[in-house]
Amino acid sequence: MKTVLTSSSIEAAQFIKHGVVVAFPTETVYGLGADIFNETAIAKIFEAKKRPADNPLIAHVSSKDQIAELATEITETAERLIQQYFPGPLTVVLMKSEQVPDIATAGLDSIGIRMPRNDLANQFIAACGTPLVAPSANLSGRPSPTTWEAVYEDLDGRIDCILQGEPTEIGLESTVVDCRGEAPILLRLGSVSLQEIQEVVPQASLISFDDDVETRSPGLKHKHYAPHASVKIWNGQNEAQTRSAYIGISLPTQEFRLRKIVSSVEDYAHELFEFFRECDREGIDTIYCEPVEESGIGAALMDRIERASRAGN
Ligand code: TXA
Ligand code: MG
Numbered sequence: 001m002k003t004v005l006t007s008s009s010i011e012a013a014q015f016i017k018h019g020v021v022v023a024f025p026t027e028t029v030y031g032l033g034a035d036i037f038n039e040t041a042i043a044k045i046f047e048a049k050k051r052p053a054d055n056p057l058i059a060h061v062s063s064k065d066q067i068a069e070l071a072t073e074i075t076e077t078a079e080r081l082i083q084q085y086f087p088g089p090l091t092v093v094l095m096k097s098e099q100v101p102d103i104a105t106a107g108l109d110s111i112g113i114r115m116p117r118n119d120l121a122n123q124f125i126a127a128c129g130t131p132l133v134a135p136s137a138n139l140s141g142r143p144s145p146t147t148w149e150a151v152y153e154d155l156d157g158r159i160d161c162i163l164q165g166e167p168t169e170i171g172l173e174s175t176v177v178d179c180r181g182e183a184p185i186l187l188r189l190g191s192v193s194l195q196e197i198q199e200v201v202p203q204a205s206l207i208s209f210d211d212d213v214e215t216r217s218p219g220l221k222h223k224h225y226a227p228h229a230s231v232k233i234w235n236g237q238n239e240a241q242t243r244s245a246y247i248g249i250s251l252p253t254q255e256f257r258l259r260k261i262v263s264s265v266e267d268y269a270h271e272l273f274e275f276f277r278e279c280d281r282e283g284i285d286t287i288y289c290e291p292v293e294e295s296g297i298g299a300a301l302m303d304r305i306e307r308a309s310r311a312g313n
Contacts, residue, residue: 003152004161009120012163013127021045023137023151024124025165026116028089028174028190029144029273030151031060031134032159033125036070039101042133046103048158051140056106057133058091058174059113062125067113070131072097077201078179084200087117089170090192093178104133114174120165136173143225143273143308146171150277171270172300177204189300191269225304226311227276227287233309234288245279247272248290258282265298272304 006012015022019041021034032049034041036059046053059070064086067074071094074082078092096111105111113131116122125132136144139154148164155162175190175197183203186194197204229245238244238254245258249268252259260275262268272289279287289305292298 001157001160003156003159005148005152005164006161007164009124009127009163012124012161013129015161016041016128016130016132020160021048022124022161022163023145023148023155023159024121024134024163025118025148025168026060026121026134027118027169028116028172029146029168029170030137030148031121031132032137032151032155033060033128033132033134035128036100036104036131036133039103042101042103044159045133045135048155049135049138049140051135054106055135056108056110056112057104057135058176059100059104059111059131060121060125060134061113061115061131062122064115066131067115070097070100070111070113071095075179075181077182077184077204080200081177081179081184081197085192085196087115087122088192089117089174089190090114091174091176091188093176093180093187095180110178110180112176118165118169120163124163141226141311143227143276144173146270146273150274153277167270167274169270170297171273172297172304175300178207189303191297191300193296193299195295225273225276225308227308228280229276229284229287231276231287231289231305231308231311233305234290238288239286243284244286244288245275245282245284246288246290247275248288249292250290252288252290256288258284265292265296265301268292269297269301272301276308 091112091114175192176188178185247260
């Protein structure tokens with residue numbers, strides 16, 4: 001199939017109305033969207049990405065009113081988080097309403113919902129006239145795309161349309177919080193930190209490994225965020241010597257084939273996934289990532305780096 005590139009949200013929305021999939025920008029990473037009420041279209045997302053069928057998708061809305069048709073109940077904790085962080089890089093997990101097809105949530109009775117704050121994303125979802133389900137628009141297991149070109153690199157010929165926007169503002173995926181109980185459980189770290197969640201709901205906590213991680217957050221068990229190169233946390237030693245790369249805030253004294261010096265933790269988060277892709281294009285075999293303090297977005301950044309380093313290839 002030919003992948004149409006457009007910067008018009010109206011044109012892109014026509015594809016959704018015809019029951020096919022469209023990649024679009026959000027403030028976190030690019031997503032691959034389909035009409036949440038169209039099972040055939042949703043199946044195309046799984047096919048295009050080669051995504052495991054047991055990994056649920058996040059619903060994206062353009063107005064808070066749309067949440068009520070997707071969830072059976074908006075809990076008190078969800079209400080408070082929505083008030084504070086919607087639109088923005090936060091996904092709340094609630095009980096799914098009957099109308100939402102099972103394929104959207106990989107058979108789970110819960111559903112993750114978020115409202116992006118990126119203008120083009122909102123115009124696009126509004127023009128579609130329906131909430132969209134959208135995973136990150138990468139081939140499954142690859143780093144999430146932060147530019148439309150990265151989407152094109154993975155999915156050209158596999159999807160019908162890419163809505164071309166700017167590189168994404170944040171660069172890491174949304175924070176996912178299970179809001180079904182009284183004490184929310186943070187399932188995936190993102191740019192809204194645990195601390196910021198706790199400012200709104202003090203009893204919130206991070207999912208612990210004693211919990212049934214795989215049942216609560218099926219996405220966590222799959223290989224994630226990984227470039228082809230092996231990722232290592234920088235400890236001051238370049239053991240790989242050749243074909244190695246470095247990304248970090250401090251200037252390393254050793255030589256690297258490829259090197260990216262970032263100006264802050266936010267900039268680091270913004271650049272990480274694109275740097276992984278650049279390393280793959282350049283045939284790098286080891287990527288060293290300087291560790292940062294695990295506070296604010298630094299916690300999400302270290303989470304992605306550690307996952308990539310455990311992917312073991
Ligand atoms: O920032 C983002 O969230 C991006 C943009 C496109 O919105 N989307 C994204 O989607 O990262 P995806 O599919 O790559 O990651 C979704 C994560 C997975 O780890 C999945 O398991 C989890 O959210 N998730 C989705 N629905 C869930 C549910 N009902 N219960 C628990 N976890 C859920
Ligand atoms: Mg993803």
